[in-house]
Amino acid sequence: MKQAIMTAPGKIELRDVPQPQAGPGEVLLRVRRIGVCGSDIHVWHGKHPYTKYPVVQGHEFSAEVAAMGPGVAGLRVGQKVTAMPQIVCGRCGPCRRGDYHICDALRVEGFQAPGCAQEFFVARADWIVPLPDSLTFEQGAMVEPVAVAVHALGKSGGVGGRNVVVLGAGPIGNLVAQCAKADGAGAVLITDVSEHRLEIARRCGVRHASNPSIEPLAQAAGNAFGAQGFAAAVSGLAKGGVLVAVGVFGSQPRVDVGLVQDRELTIRGTLMYRREDYERAVGLIVSGQVKCEPLMSEHFPLAQYDQAYEHIERSRDRSMKVFIDVTA
Ligand SMILES: [Zn+2]
Numbered sequence: 001m002k003q004a005i006m007t008a009p010g011k012i013e014l015r016d017v018p019q020p021q022a023g024p025g026e027v028l029l030r031v032r033r034i035g036v037c038g039s040d041i042h043v044w045h046g047k048h049p050y051t052k053y054p055v056v057q058g059h060e061f062s063a064e065v066a067a068m069g070p071g072v073a074g075l076r077v078g079q080k081v082t083a084m085p086q087i088v089c090g091r092c093g094p095c096r097r098g099d100y101h102i103c104d105a106l107r108v109e110g111f112q113a114p115g116c117a118q119e120f121f122v123a124r125a126d127w128i129v130p131l132p133d134s135l136t137f138e139q140g141a142m143v144e145p146v147a148v149a150v151h152a153l154g155k156s157g158g159v160g161g162r163n164v165v166v167l168g169a170g171p172i173g174n175l176v177a178q179c180a181k182a183d184g185a186g187a188v189l190i191t192d193v194s195e196h197r198l199e200i201a202r203r204c205g206v207r208h209a210s211n212p213s214i215e216p217l218a219q220a221a222g223n224a225f226g227a228q229g230f231a232a233a234v235s236g237l238a239k240g241g242v243l244v245a246v247g248v249f250g251s252q253p254r255v256d257v258g259l260v261q262d263r264e265l266t267i268r269g270t271l272m273y274r275r276e277d278y279e280r281a282v283g284l285i286v287s288g289q290v291k292c293e294p295l296m297s298e299h300f301p302l303a304q305y306d307q308a309y310e311h312i313e314r315s316r317d318r319s320m321k322v323f324i325d326v327t328a
C-alpha cells in the first residue's frame, strides 16, 4: 500500500509499505479523507516542539472498516468511522482520574506515533468512533477539530446565557463559535483580521463577526452584547469572566495576576478531547448545529501531500480546511 512519510521538514515521500493487519482488539481501516490541521503545518515547517522525523502524519480522518481483528465486536465491515488519535498509558494520575487526554505519557498519532497518511491504518477498537452513514467523509474528517471545540467549551464551565468572544476565526475559532451557539451562549462575537475568515464565520451562522483592525474590540462587543458588554470589554474580561486558551502559543503571553484576583477571573487551558467530546461533535454535525461545509477548501490526492502544504502556504487565510483524499 502507499504511505506518505515526512522524512524531514518540508519533505514528503510516497513509498510502498506492506499493508498492516489487525491484531487482537484492533481494526483495519481503509482511510478515506485526512484533514490538514494547524499543528500539521508546524510539523511541515519543522516548528512542532514534540515531533521527530521521519513521521507519518494524519490525525483528523474518516475511514471505512476493512477488517476486524480477534475479539472486536460492535462494528461491521464497510462501516464509516473515525478514531481518536491519542495513545495513553492508563496508569498515570491523569489517566486514573479519567483525564487520559492529558496523560503523562501521551502520544498522538501523526506526531509522536505514526498517523493515518496511508491507504490502510490499524486503530485500536476502543478508540474508534462510529459515524452515521448520513455524514460525508469530509464531515467525518472534521469530527476531530469539532471535538477540540466541544472540549474547550466544556472547560469554560458552561457558556449558557453568557456572552462569548472568540479571538481568531480560523478553523478552530470558527468551530468554537459555532459550538458556543449550540451550547446556548447569550451572544457570540468572533474577531479576526481576515475578512475572508469573518465571512466564512457569518456563513456558518455567527452573526457578530468583526475585524479588530477596522473596528475596536470594545465597539464590536458593544454592538454584539449591548452597553454592559461594552463597559466590560473596555477593560478586558468581564468580572467573573472565564478565559479558555485553545490556541497553541508561539510566544509566552504575560498575565496580570492581580487583575485575575480582583475580578475573580478564571483562566483555563484545554488540550484535545475525550470520547464524549467526539460523540457530541458527531451529533452537532449530524443535527446541522455545526456547519462544516463553509470551512471546506481544497482536496489533494495522497501522492500530492506536499502540494497541499504549498497550496496552504500560498493561499494563507483563504484556505481553511484542506483535505487529503487518501482513497477515492
Ligand atoms: Zn488537528
Ligand SMILES: [Zn+2]
Pocket (backbone or CB within 6 Å): 088, 089, 090, 091, 092, 093, 094, 095, 096, 100, 102, 103, 104, 105, 106
Ligand atoms: Zn496516562
